[in-house]
Amino acid sequence: MTGTSALPVLELTGIDKEFAGNPVLRGVQLRLYPGEIHALMGQNGAGKSTLIKVLTGVLESSGGQMLLMGQSIRPDSPLAAQKLGISTVYQEVNLCPNLSVAENVFAGRYPRYGWTQGYRIDWSTVHRRARELLARIGLDIDVTQLLSTFPVAVQQLVAIARALGVESKVLILDEPTSSLDEDEVQKLFEVLRRLRGEGLAIVFVSHFLNQVYAISDRITVLRNGEWVGEWMANALPPQALISAMLGREFAVQNTHAVQQRDAAQEVVLLETQGLGQAGRLQPVDLKLHAGEVLGLAGLLGAGRTELARLLFGLETSDKGSLQIDGQTAQLSNPADAVQYGIALCPEERKTDGIVAELSVRENIALALQARLGLRKFLSLAEQTTLAEYFVKTLGIKTASIETPIGLLSGGNQQKAVIARWLATDPRLLILDEPTRGIDVAAKQEIMEEILRLARGGMSVLFISSEMSEVVRVSDRIAVLRDRRKVGELPGGSSEDEVYALIAADHV
Ligand SMILES: Nc1ncnc2c1ncn2[C@@H]1O[C@H](COP(=O)(O)OP(=O)(O)OP(=O)(O)O)[C@@H](O)[C@H]1O
Ligand SMILES: [Mg+2]
Structure with missing residues (x-):
């Protein structure tokens, strides 16, 4: 070739x-x-x-x-x-979800009519040419639809079509x-x-x-x-x-989480009964023990992020109930969740994650300060200690903790977002695709740090599209498909067993 x-x-x-x-x-x-x-x-x-x-x-x-x-x-x-x-x-x-597919393909360089028609945009040409460009990469979709109505994968192909001349x-x-x-x-x-x-x-x-x-x-x-x-x-x-x-040797670790569990698993931290939201998530029963890593497996759109958002109060359930420490809990907004010691490291780093103009130190201190609220302000010295600890533990590559985070490489920004939530010392840490964009060595270090915290009693809800990672770190795996939970598998299950459950026709 x-x-x-x-x-x-x-x-x-x-x-x-x-x-x-x-x-x-x-x-x-x-x-x-x-x-x-x-x-x-x-x-x-x-x-x-x-x-x-x-x-x-x-x-x-x-x-x-x-x-x-x-x-x-x-x-x-x-x-x-x-x-x-x-x-x-x-x-x-940098696509615009609220513009049509064709508009995204041509934004900033529309074909226009000549001066006799006031240089108006020639929409029929825009649509035809967009269809041609998409056909080149084998995509046959309605180019007049909003981009946001298509899955991320299609959006990615639209970005390629836009780039290709x-x-x-x-x-x-x-x-x-x-x-x-x-x-x-x-x-x-x-x-x-x-x-x-x-x-x-x-x-x-x-x-x-x-x-x-x-x-x-x-x-x-x-x-x-x-x-x-x-x-x-x-x-x-x-x-x-x-x-x-x-620049050195590196061994991929295969130690499985399940071998390191202790009796802490008997304490139920959080339990849902038929928790759901119309149109987004079918009622889910789920138990999370203290010190446990619960993997959430499923394909994109299976409902994993929806469940994470319900548990963090970003969405409000309209079905079922939720107990924390055996008491019914209402999570109407993230502030409620934070008070219960729940943290969510979101999937979208750019929109939900970093504040590009703020420094690495400020970005890391952000969530802890929010948890402390008006009761206590973190001093500069406290923020510095915190930021320096995580820069070292997670190997964040930055010139200084005062560098604006927007200047860090993609993977290093992601590490800082994880650090921000670890800093709140949560009881339940929800990680939605945490290691996206993180290199092999750093991925292993981050997962080891998370497992270490779990062994210290923190519960983790772990969402990842990388099935090998899910089976490697989870004590138990809940499988979602089509916005409903279809089953659970014990830790130590193989990737194929998870895929079999995802693919099963019925439960
Ligand atoms: N505008 C900038 N100002 C200062 N430093 C910068 C700027 N852009 C990038 N850097 C630095 O350059 C280095 C290389 O960054 P780059 O984004 O090229 O890494 P990368 O290989 O793409 O990493 P990743 O896998 O995380 O995406 C990083 O240390 C980053 O902090
Ligand atoms: Mg990069």
Whole structure:
């Protein structure tokens, strides 16, 4: 599939980038061949997104050279890069859910009538061209519908359609699969293989190693802003890849949570009886013990997030009841939940999670301050101690705890969001896709920290699309499908057993 004998379509050499004197990229290289899928790998903060932004004109490099088909280029905006044939879907997808699909595909560059008609937008052309672009990636949907009415996977494909032009030679996808379930990833991969067949060079960034090996022909590894090497994917076993990313050996732990449980499991912390909400979640019975990790498994849209939001008072139930410590509890809003010692680390980092302009310290202290309310203000010294502890424990890569969090890499922002909720020392921690975008090594460290806290008595409700992670850390697994609970499995169950329950026709 890969044309090693052909000339690279794109070649970067000696790329430097610094922010206020801090080098983030040092002499980085990358070469892309037509008709290949190239994985760009590295730990959180290694410089992957920065390299992509330099390449696509979002950021200006401090040095180095970029050759497109042998010609030196220096795009000064994503639009300029797109005109050169370099199409990009960034890590933070910026689509507008309340615009139609067609509007999203063309926003900012609508085809217009000529001056005789006052340069009005030519909607029939917009709709026709949007349909054509989507057809290229095998998507046949009503382009006049609001984007928000489609699943995330479709939205992701719309982002690709928006990025692709007729002249595209290079397509760059920065963590495109982080919010997709397994089926949807397969659909995306079909599209990528089709585009590769058309001769596109595709750059793919992901922290899911299984996906990297399923789709990539070649792998480039960055570490600490430096180029480590380039390999054919089939010549670089996963262990060697991880070592290249880390610069040291690394053993994937397989210790199962269930072996470490103690008798604390007998104390029921929270119990729901027929808890539900019309149109969002069918009545659910659930028991959560102190010190237990309860995994919630299911496909996207199965109702996991809906249940999490009910338990955190973000939505109000209209059916059933909820007991905490054996007492009926009403959770009308998150403040109620916080008073009961419940914390929710939400799925959407950008909208529900970080406050980009505030510092890492302020972001970490935020939830604890809210829990303490007006009773007590955290002093600067207390906030500093807290932030420094979590920066160290979770390995958050930041210049300082005073750095605005928006300047951290995606994975490091996510770690700070987890830290914020751990800081409240909750009795029940609800984690909705907590390790999305987090690198292999950090993922393991975070899960170990969470298990350690659970062994200390904290209950955890753990939601993840990564089934391997769910079965590895859960003491018990509740399975949801079509917005209802379809069963429970004991800790130690296999991924296949969970999938079998998800796929079962009836209960
Ligand atoms: N605008 C900025 N100002 C200062 N530092 C920045 C800025 N943008 C990125 N950085 C720093 O550059 C480094 C590399 O970040 P980058 O986003 O490229 O990492 P990444 O490899 O994409 O990581 P992740 O896997 O977490 O997405 C990080 O340490 C980050 O804090
Ligand atoms: Mg990134």
